[in-house]
Amino acid sequence: MSTTDFLRDLIRIHSLSGQEGPLAGRVLQEWGALGFDEAYTDEAGNALGVVRGQEPGPGWLLVTHLDHVHEGDASLWEFPPFEAVLDGDTVHGRGAVDIKGPLAAQTYALGRLLARGVRPRRDVWVAAFTDEEIGGTGADFFVKNAPAEFGGVIVGEPSGSGLMLGHRGVATVRVKFKGRAHHASLALQDENPVFAAAEFIQRVRAHEFPEHPITGSTTLTVTQMFTDSGSENLTPNTVEVVLSWRFNEEDDVNRRTLAELLEGLPAEAELTPLWSRSNTPGFQTPPTDPLTGLVERYAGRLKAGSGVWKFATDGRYTAAAGWPTVGWGPGDEGLAHTTRERVSVRELEAYADTLAELLEREVPPER
Structure with a gap:
């Protein structure tokens, strides 16, 4: 052999x-x-x-x-x-x-x-x-x-x-945006969680992380999106956005960053504790x-x-x-x-x- x-x-x-x-x-x-x-x-x-x-x-x-x-x-x-x-x-x-x-x-x-x-x-x-x-x-x-x-x-x-x-560390973050389903013809943007999700994604895209001397810069990337709507003419009640976070910062810093990115948006998010399957340094x-x-x-x-x-x-x-x-x-x-x-x-x-x-x-x- x-x-x-x-x-x-x-x-x-x-x-x-x-x-x-x-x-x-x-x-x-x-x-x-x-x-x-x-x-x-x-x-x-x-x-x-x-x-x-x-x-x-x-x-x-x-x-x-x-x-x-x-x-x-x-x-x-x-x-x-x-x-x-x-x-x-x-x-x-x-x-x-x-x-x-x-x-x-x-x-x-x-x-x-x-x-x-x-x-x-x-x-x-x-x-x-x-x-x-x-x-x-x-x-x-x-x-x-x-x-x-x-x-x-x-x-x-x-x-x-x-x-x-x-x-870098790696965390998977799931963010759920909440709205109220309605007929698409009404175009109620304030009740459509897709727009809140879009605002969040733009914030993620614009956010800048400091450079680490060994492992480089942290990245935060959108990987998946899901809605509860099964029809093309119906807005969703919820939109879920999944992110892959490759980080250098301490856990408390990451939690503050997530809160800043979500400020004012109708959303809830979970960053699991360190050393869980979805958050390891x-x-x-x-x-x-x-x-x-x-x-x-x-x-x-x-x-x-x-x-x-x-x-x-x-x-x-x-x-x-x-x-x-x-x-x-x-x-x-x-x-x-x-x-x-x-x-x-x-x-x-x-x-x-x-x-x-x-x-x-x-x-x-x-x-």
Whole structure:
């Protein structure tokens, strides 16, 4: 079995959020065959593997996840989404880059060491979490029931094999505008909640957020709109607007911003408490952090410089637990969740080789 063969096996197994069991079983099988010291699932369904190191002390945690998003209309794909087609240097399919390619590469980074009879300097845990795509309940369970002490976390989400220093928080906000349904011929604009919703959307569009030195500016984007009207000549009683909020600010600041955007409008809105599925913060690791410098020495061989993700990751949970966290994974993040999802075999292999070298030579920085 090779990194590519393992990845193709993983892609062929459907693993939507909440349906990760069969994939977890295949992952544990591979870890056992490669000689991992432990390979098991916890109460949340997370797949966890351990390779014991040569030295005592806080170890490494390599993070990916088991679930993927829906494939959508399969006819829009160049290659069938679950056939794991290998076309030249490229493996195609749902999950190829988010995140079964990185999972396969992390697995075979350790597999390379074990095949040579080499142990990493410190214990290495590989964690493939459940439910990452719908809020991160698997990661949440893991950090609350930590099985070991971790001195450094590498989140393997696709980053073009470059170093990532974090991402913004993410919240889903639902705003309901209230009016009174009436015959469209009356044109009672004050009673039509569509106009209030339109005013709100214009305010969102005009609102300016401050720039964050690491993760950039907050964004607030309208994603969906619904009404309770089922007729073309009937105005609605209600209009619901759904927003995706990618934020840097503290929770109380976000609540004040939402109140300002809604001021004077006939509406009610909910911003759920932090660490609920629809409101989780991001994380930022400074460029001056010792973990940043250590991982950059290796990631920089594959891609110079550092960046931040636009999307959220389970790194929000590990960082909040106080475990130093950076991102580093193979694959083009822009292909995640698209019908063009694919990953380069050469990039997977280069990442696995480089990660293996880091784990063989390095220990997490002391704090």
